[in-house]
Amino acid sequence: VRELRNIKLVIEYDGTNYSGWQRQNNALTVQECIENAIYSITKERVDTIGCSRTDAGVHAREFVLNFKINSSIEEKKIKNALNAFLPDDIIVTQAYVVDDDFHARYHCKGKMYSYTVYTRREGTALFRNYSYTFKKKLDLDKMIRASKCFIGTHDFSSFRNLGSSAKTAERTITDFRIEQNGDMIKFYIAADGFLYNMVRIIVGTLIDIGIGRREENYINYLMEIKDRSKAGKSVPPQGLCLEEVFY
Amino acid sequence: VRELRNIKLVIEYDGTNYSGWQRQNNALTVQECIENAIYSITKERVDTIGCSRTDAGVHAREFVLNFKINSSIEEKKIKNALNAFLPDDIIVTQAYVVDDDFHARYHCKGKMYSYTVYTRREGTALFRNYSYTFKKKLDLDKMIRASKCFIGTHDFSSFRNLGSSAKTAERTITDFRIEQNGDMIKFYIAADGFLYNMVRIIVGTLIDIGIGRREENYINYLMEIKDRSKAGKSVPPQGLCLEEVFY
Numbered sequence: 420v421r422e423l424r425n426i427k428l429v430i431e432y433d434g435t436n437y438s439g440w441q442r443q444n445n446a447l448t449v450q451e452c453i454e455n456a457i458y459s460i461t462k463e464r465v466d467t468i469g470c471s472r473t474d475a476g477v478h479a480r481e482f483v484l485n486f487k488i489n490s491s492i493e494e495k496k497i498k499n500a501l502n503a504f505l506p507d508d509i510i511v512t513q514a515y516v517v518d519d520d521f522h523a524r525y526h527c528k529g530k531m532y533s534y535t536v537y538t539r540r541e542g543t544a545l546f547r548n549y550s551y552t553f554k555k556k557l558d559l560d561k562m563i564r565a566s567k568c569f570i571g572t573h574d575f576s577s578f579r580n581l582g583s584s585a586k587t588a589e590r591t592i593t594d595f596r597i598e599q600n601g602d603m604i605k606f607y608i609a610a611d612g613f614l615y616n617m618v619r620i621i622v623g624t625l626i627d628i629g630i631g632r633r634e635e636n637y638i639n640y641l642m643e644i645k646d647r648s649k650a651g652k653s654v655p656p657q658g659l660c661l662e663e664v665f666y
Numbered sequence: 667v668r669e670l671r672n673i674k675l676v677i678e679y680d681g682t683n684y685s686g687w688q689r690q691n692n693a694l695t696v697q698e699c700i701e702n703a704i705y706s707i708t709k710e711r712v713d714t715i716g717c718s719r720t721d722a723g724v725h726a727r728e729f730v731l732n733f734k735i736n737s738s739i740e741e742k743k744i745k746n747a748l749n750a751f752l753p754d755d756i757i758v759t760q761a762y763v764v765d766d767d768f769h770a771r772y773h774c775k776g777k778m779y780s781y782t783v784y785t786r787r788e789g790t791a792l793f794r795n796y797s798y799t800f801k802k803k804l805d806l807d808k809m810i811r812a813s814k815c816f817i818g819t820h821d822f823s824s825f826r827n828l829g830s831s832a833k834t835a836e837r838t839i840t841d842f843r844i845e846q847n848g849d850m851i852k853f854y855i856a857a858d859g860f861l862y863n864m865v866r867i868i869v870g871t872l873i874d875i876g877i878g879r880r881e882e883n884y885i886n887y888l889m890e891i892k893d894r895s896k897a898g899k900s901v902p903p904q905g906l907c908l909e910e911v912f913y
Contacts, residue, residue, distance in 0.1 A: 431790065431791045431792060432791050432792075433791045433792050433794070478792060480792060498788065502788060507789075507791065507794055508791045508794065509791055510788050510789055510790065510791040511788065512786070512788050539759070541745065541749060541757050541758065541759050542754075542757055543678065543757065544678045544679050544680045544754065544755050544756055544757040545678060545679075545680050545725060545727060545796075545907075547680070547754055547755065549792070660792075
């Protein structure tokens, strides 16, 4: 009797044409494409475990998942075999046999997301699917100073939307960088975990500070008051990209 | 009697869904979209003059064109009016009334193109429409040294494909930079003018040097021999982007 093998995949995807990671009945998702490709090479219907759920339109430069198969396919052939069946906006970059107990979600120790804001009034043709166009002038220095308030362990109740089952709102942000390159502003946020829409609400709130609608110390107030309705709006999904997953 | 006004536009476009700049009978082009948008706001059918022809799939971060209109539309309203009628992969970033004799092609003093090569074996999902995946290892130092041979005034007969009506093959390359960022290699080439497919053949030839198929001094040999068949292949269009146009 052959033992089930636990396979870990690292994938990259362009989320533009997908309704997020998680399988749904009436919409195409990345998980469905991955599971169909696994079926094509193994004839096994597996349940993949993703490191997180990503929303429709969100991208991933590095997304990790695992699944168990009976198939005797050689480890070193898995990557290319899957890529042969995947559409060109989803790519397997690594495929390994891992310990039986490896779990892509439970064992995840942290993640880094990026969020891209394009500040040119006219928007952008080339980056339209990978950024959010914000047409007003932003005070970058103010935003950078305010972003420091997020670093460390805090209650992020003000920065979560309904829709997650997380029991506690306490998370630790380990790194927060904001970089400007011409009309493009990129936010990089690393944490041990993220609440639902947390990055998008954090960026929306920093934008409120960047246009002068809120003071720099407003972040601390939001941490204390724990009231989602007082934070900024959730900026759109296409600017968001899962950059790295830590184990 | 109102005088015709000469309008200069600067546009950005994602070339993925277009058969290049130049109007064609049976294919959608950027020029057709621009001229349709001009018709929508002026009810005038104009002939636009582009700074260059770009091939199908080629992008432009900055492309310049001009055209003459009778319409009394205010100068400052032209940009937003056109953007309202353009698809979201073509954007007007500047629109001005210019001197009557301004000609986007004849008055162009130079251009800068970029070409993006992605070197990861598995390719890229996120940059698939904006790069060429080359799966073999490239010796970047060799390519950078060889690229220096292009700088200056040379006969580029070895680096042109049939299809242009240029009378002479002499061009002056004013700047040539190669930058690496992870798996991505970007070539930036500025010149007073480019022959048909010149950038793509130059990059293809440097790749031959980067994999050791040709020696570094092969560029000088190609300049002398003036034989297209001895140069590298023309790499695919989607890696090419017109970055800047100089007047």
